[in-house]
Amino acid sequence: MTQPGLSFIGYQRSTGKDHAFQAINPSTGDSLEPTFFAATPAEVERAAQLAHRAFLNYKNASGAKKAAFLRSIADNIDSKLDTIVERATAETGLPEMRIKGETARTTGQLRLFASLVEEGSWVNARIDTALPDRQPLPKPDVRCMLRPMGPVVVFGASNFPMAFSVAGGDTASALAAGCPVIVKAHHSHPGTASIVAEAILEAARGQGLPEGIFSMVFGPGRSIGQALVAHPLVKAVGFTGSRAGGQALMKVAFEREVPIPVYAEMSSVNPVFLLPGAFQGDLDALAQGLFGSATLGVGQFCTNPGLVFFEPNATTLLWADKFKAAMAAGDSGIMLNPGIRDAYAEGVESRRGVDGVEASIVPAFPKESGCAVPPTVFEVKAEDFLKQETLAEEIFGPETLLVHTRGETDLLQVAENLEGQLTASVFGSEQDFANNTELISILERKAGRVIFNGFPTGVEVCHSMVHGGPYPALSDGRSTSVGTFAIERFCRLVAFQNAPEAFLPDELRSANPLDIQRLVNGEYSK
């Protein structure tokens, strides 16, 4: 890091020198240079003012202009790949391959949103033309489309230093929508955040975009983030993190004079239901599949499979032994920071004491290396599972709870008892699915994504992805934080009535100069 650790307030750097902190290498416990400093309250105010002013210009940027900006960010990130890998691996303990993959996903996402806004049909344009002679009243000309809301505050996530952080899905979709972004960087990877912030700001300058289109602040605890969410010029919030963190922001946003939407991805245990047909194939492959999903990224995925339901019999218990053996033999992995490590250790420890729960695989936690933790497996009968609400809650990390169900009643009861989830997976034959339509129907009500014969980790970035789900998976269960639908989170519908052609956005002009898909007098057309 050549620069000191200062916030980015529009095109300037912060002057703040308070609340010094450093990133910690979770592999070694060492502090990493440089020292970072919090933005001052005056700078937070300035970031919001600049974002508002930038919005007045950027909200009218064409799809082509926004696309060029997003692609330029992606190109800049690509060109900094080596620096990103070096810094991000040091700050997160994640391996080089993972950071490379996540960076590719991040730039791919930026380019997907670029193509979306360049094509333009995403605005949901609708036109109903006038009928001046209609009786008893003339029909006016009404045209509507999605328009950007205004400045968006994005909170970087600890577990995805690239794809859910500074230039991650929230930022990409907000910028694509036409909203300036203020990022509150995650304190775990401030150096990685700074490199990405520079990539964005270089792109903004290069594209001649107004100052304030992007800012990034560092700050202690929750105070700076909450000040941003409370700011009257901020119009929406994107967050990926803990349930307590998301709920705190929801409260601040709700208690404003003008409440704003908070899109907080908070908590999910991603239940996996293994029906009889799942065990008719290769038991080793099924065990390895779950092991791989449960331990991917040291279990630090929103889509980590935390609950697995199956009916115990000779075959399924043999499978469970194979899965447990794999977890027992699994290497300890380095978690992202001491706070997350401690929370995992505490979660495992308290689960150990719950009535009816067997601690099947709970190795001693390594002492020498700060953030290294082993995979763990617990087992419980459905009847005991149902008695203890905490067993359905997330332990963030490589922990899996195997739940033994007996008969359909158990299965439906445990499913109905689940909170909202990002995903629900069901494994089996087509005959199993046909025999369990009620289970599948429950899962569809509980989750944003229902997966057939697949584990939940791995979230494809595409038009049809839903990375959402009822509360508490998402604070706002109507939406998704991955995939192109995410852009709609930062928009609202606006109608223009009897507007002269010259005062309509291009998307709504009669000649359809952008050649986009529209609903015109009830018919879809280009």
Place this chain on the structure above:
Amino acid sequence: MTQPGLSFIGYQRSTGKDHAFQAINPSTGDSLEPTFFAATPAEVERAAQLAHRAFLNYKNASGAKKAAFLRSIADNIDSKLDTIVERATAETGLPEMRIKGETARTTGQLRLFASLVEEGSWVNARIDTALPDRQPLPKPDVRCMLRPMGPVVVFGASNFPMAFSVAGGDTASALAAGCPVIVKAHHSHPGTASIVAEAILEAARGQGLPEGIFSMVFGPGRSIGQALVAHPLVKAVGFTGSRAGGQALMKVAFEREVPIPVYAEMSSVNPVFLLPGAFQGDLDALAQGLFGSATLGVGQFCTNPGLVFFEPNATTLLWADKFKAAMAAGDSGIMLNPGIRDAYAEGVESRRGVDGVEASIVPAFPKESGCAVPPTVFEVKAEDFLKQETLAEEIFGPETLLVHTRGETDLLQVAENLEGQLTASVFGSEQDFANNTELISILERKAGRVIFNGFPTGVEVCHSMVHGGPYPALSDGRSTSVGTFAIERFCRLVAFQNAPEAFLPDELRSANPLDIQRLVNGEYSK
């Protein structure tokens, strides 16, 4: 009314005999038979349970089945038109023509949603097909669409006994989405509500729909409504009414263990900006136009024009005199109930005392007839207007505040100072619009619908209508409560990954059996 005034709990009638109340004829002050009684807490619980159970079935109803249900409701309402007109005019003081028109709008709206769900493309279906050989990871098959959320509680509005009440836009869009509805009837028109509830229930029975698809409760004050909003099986809320009422429901919904969305249409003063060109035509027509809009329905429209901005000069003041003369000569109209009448009288009285405000037309309120009130006009200079926040707030009724602006700075400042609005109107020549692009840009940020050379009353029910706008116009400014987009309020996105064809909803099957518009691998197609 042949029936006693009892709540409708699924297909049964309430047994409650507490909290007796009667509707009052606002024209005469007389109480109307029969006596109505509140539902018991146990019945409220039963309505929620029945709605949940009905949802498990109704969520999978085909578009054709839902369309048949909506059309049957419309037909039943049509067949009860005479009874509705007789009762509604007595309960609301609104004239027969208005009730007839509003009933036609209500049935038209039901039929519009019927055609929407019958056609089917509204679900936003998206398909991304698998690429099993993609490197480094295979791409899964992912398909998503909008799915209904669950039981919806709808609060009837006092000012639209048909179009925003029992079978109004909230109910029509929720039923179209696939959500059962529990209506909390407005205490002002319980008889009208009962007739419409019967129309819905006859349709539900006739279509063989499960009990609980619709319930309607009476209840005192806010307690029953809040109990419904707090119920864990309720998933969303539609409300049209006062800001205080909407805010109370928002708080209940936010403080639930699982918060739910509240779509509350609460408050709007619908600013009208008269630019120089507006005065180049027929001044009488412009004055009559504003008079008609300001006094329509005794000013009891969400879109009533409460603020009018113009620059004073000889011509515009002449126009203002014509408008004031029309308002002064306007008949007193009968408001919907004593509470609304009192609030209007208090609003007018307190505005009279505000610094710098001239009470231009404030006749004495008629004493003999309980709910009759006169139109009123106040005037103020922009500089005084800006000093008093209350002047930008809604006085529900036929009141208009004329604001004298001087120059562009005034105009932009008063516009920027506005709260969120359902509508903003701008009158002028195309040259005026070209000279005031900044004003129009501000209005687009402040309102759900920007109207050119038109008054705000009259909300066309069509695909492109936006009857929404930033808070406090709507609690959730992303959406609309009129027009077909309203259906999305009661839906959430759900994705299916690698689902066998047989377990996909028809909307997502590869062969596109419903022949709907979809986004398949990034291309729109049927």
